[in-house]
Amino acid sequence: MNKQIGVSSTKLESPVFIREWASAVGKKEGEGPLGGLFDFTSGDDLLGNKTWEEAESAFQKKAVSLLFEKEQSAVNSVRFILAGDLLGQEIASSFGLKDFRVPMFGLYGACSTCGESLSLGSMLIDGGFADQLVCVTSSHFASAEKEFRYPLDYGSQRPPASTWTVTGSGAYLLCKDRDTNFNDKQKSELSQKNSGIYNSMPACFIERKHEVAITAVTTGKIIDYGIKDSMNMGACMAPAACDTIYRHLKDFERQPDYYDKIITGDLGIVGQKVLLELLSQKGFDISDRHIDCGIEIFNSKEQGTNAGGSGCGCAASVLAAYLLPRIASGEWKRILFLPTGALLSKVSFNEGKSIPGIAHGVVIEQM
Numbered sequence: 455m456n457k458q459i460g461v462s463s464t465k466l467e468s469p470v471f472i473r474e475w476a477s478a479v480g481k482k483e484g485e486g487p488l489g490g491l492f493d494f495t496s497g498d499d500l501l502g503n504k505t506w507e508e509a510e511s512a513f514q515k516k517a518v519s520l521l522f523e524k525e526q527s528a529v530n531s532v533r534f535i536l537a538g539d540l541l542g543q544e545i546a547s548s549f550g551l552k553d554f555r556v557p558m559f560g561l562y563g564a565c566s567t568c569g570e571s572l573s574l575g576s577m578l579i580d581g582g583f584a585d586q587l588v589c590v591t592s593s594h595f596a597s598a599e600k601e602f603r604y605p606l607d608y609g610s611q612r613p614p615a616s617t618w619t620v621t622g623s624g625a626y627l628l629c630k631d632r633d634t635n636f637n638d639k640q641k642s643e644l645s646q647k648n649s650g651i652y653n654s655m656p657a658c659f660i661e662r663k664h665e666v667a668i669t670a671v672t673t674g675k676i677i678d679y680g681i682k683d684s685m686n687m688g689a690c691m692a693p694a695a696c697d698t699i700y701r702h703l704k705d706f707e708r709q710p711d712y713y714d715k716i717i718t719g720d721l722g723i724v725g726q727k728v729l730l731e732l733l734s735q736k737g738f739d740i741s742d743r744h745i746d747c748g749i750e751i752f753n754s755k756e757q758g759t760n761a762g763g764s765g766c767g768c769a770a771s772v773l774a775a776y777l778l779p780r781i782a783s784g785e786w787k788r789i790l791f792l793p794t795g796a797l798l799s800k801v802s803f804n805e806g807k808s809i810p811g812i813a814h815g816v817v818i819e820q821m
Contacts, residue, residue: 457580460705462673469667469821470576473629474528476520477774478513479767480595480621482759486752491775492622493520499596499621507541510594510621511550513767514539517623517774518554518590525627532556532627533584536575538567539592539766540619541601546592556588564795565691565720566674567591568624568770569814572791573671575628576816585630592623593765602684602800616685617722617748618759624770632821633665662782664820672702672815676797680808684798687764687809688725688748691794694811695721696732698792702815703738710740714786717777718813719769719793720748722762747772747793769793781820788819 459465477492484495494516501512514537522529535554538561539546547560563570571589578584598619677694695718703709710716721729726746733740747769748762773791780786794813803809 459670460701462675462701463670463705464577464673465670466576466580466668468580468630469669470579471629471632471665471667471821472626472778472818473633474521474525474627475774475778476517476524476625477771478516478520478623479771480513482595482757483620483622483751483771486757488751488772488776491779492771493775499594506594506596506600507545508549510539510541510546510592510597513594513621513623514546514550514590514592515553517592517625518551518588521588521625521627528586528627532586532588534559534575534578534587536561536571536587536589537591538562538571540564540598546594546597547590550592551590563812563814564797565593565764565766565768566793566795566812566814567766568719568773569674569791569793569816572626572628572668572816573673573814576668576671579628579630587628588625589628590623590625591766591770593619593767594621595619595765596621598765602798616760617687617720617762617764618752619765620751620763620768620771622767622771624767624774626774628668662779663784664782666778666781666818667821668816668818670706670817672698672705674698674812674814676810676812678808678810682806682808684803684809686724687720687796688722688761689728690796690809691811691813692721692725692728693732695725695729695792695794695813696736698813698815699733699740699790700736700738702790710738710743713743713788713790715789716740716744717789717791718744718746719795720762720764721746721794722748722764723754724761725794750776778818781818784820788817791816791818
């Protein structure tokens with residue numbers, strides 16, 4: 455079977471199953487529209503730690519720990535962890551995951567890292583290099599502000615186009631084979647929730663009627679429109695999202711209505727408008743099925759998050775808490791999931807460089 459499709463897409467020979475998923479978020483995220491859906495919500499964004507960086511590591515560790523609590527058989531059989539975050543040298547991942555003692559690939563695709571990890575993870579399994587692996591990403595509002603903008607004590611003002619970095623993490627268990635215990639999944643999960651295995655019980659439990667799998671990926675290209683405004687990430691990333699969606703539809707010879715939803719990671723309100731306009735210029739209208747994780751996770755007007763949410767933890771936590779359950783329940787049959795990333799650093803920004811974007815597309819559907 456030729457797995458290479460078109461210019462830059464890959465069709466997996468066999469579906470790669472997302473057997474389990476888990477999410478852990480901070481206080482502000484728990485107060486948003488999706489607050490009742492996360493597995494764990496902390497009332498303290500430091501999670502009892504001394505620094506914001508340590509706290510982000512703790513959120514990532516929490517998400518993976520919850521994943522293993524849900525699927526205890528995977529604890530000793532996971533081949534790799536594919537992880538990433540926004541901090542220098544990926545310290546959130548390395549310090550957060552070291553105690554699991556699982557071989558790890560550290561990834562960086564900015565806020566698109568969730569899509570990158572799912573893409574590479576599914577290809578590793580499809581290629582026979584692993585039977586089970588974990589994908590996890592995280593971000594933290596305070597650690598990201600210190601890394602890319604200003605420490606919180608500086609008290610800088612945020613313009614309307616800016617986004618609010620999500621404090622949280624999402625983790626996924628990818629497997630080669632179907633879940634042999636799938637018929638007992640709902641009963642088991644409900645029992646775990648009622649027994650208090652989660653620190654925060656999701657208010658909405660969705661019956662899992664279908665298994666969920668990754669069937670194809672479209673790898674993002676670096677797209678640079680010359681934008682230099684680091685407080686307008688949506689405008690920086692929207693051209694990359696447009697490029698990946700366009701190439702994906704062309705590679706597979708599909709129309710937007712092939713998908714129930716086309717979902718970007720964290721373009722926010724501003725970036726969504728740019729994306730829809732750019733795609734319309736290429737002859738595609740996705741306005742009736744596009745949603746953005748950065749828009750969904752916060753009530754921007756009430757919570758003061760301006761254009762919406764962002765960060766590696768944005769797409770990752772929304773996928774685990776909101777998107778995958780809707781595929782598993784049968785509400786949606788198939789989605790195109792596109793985490794988006796702005797590729798900048800303090801060095802590149804201070805040297806006056808532009809901010810390129812990238813977006814990785816992952817096809818996720820019910821089995």
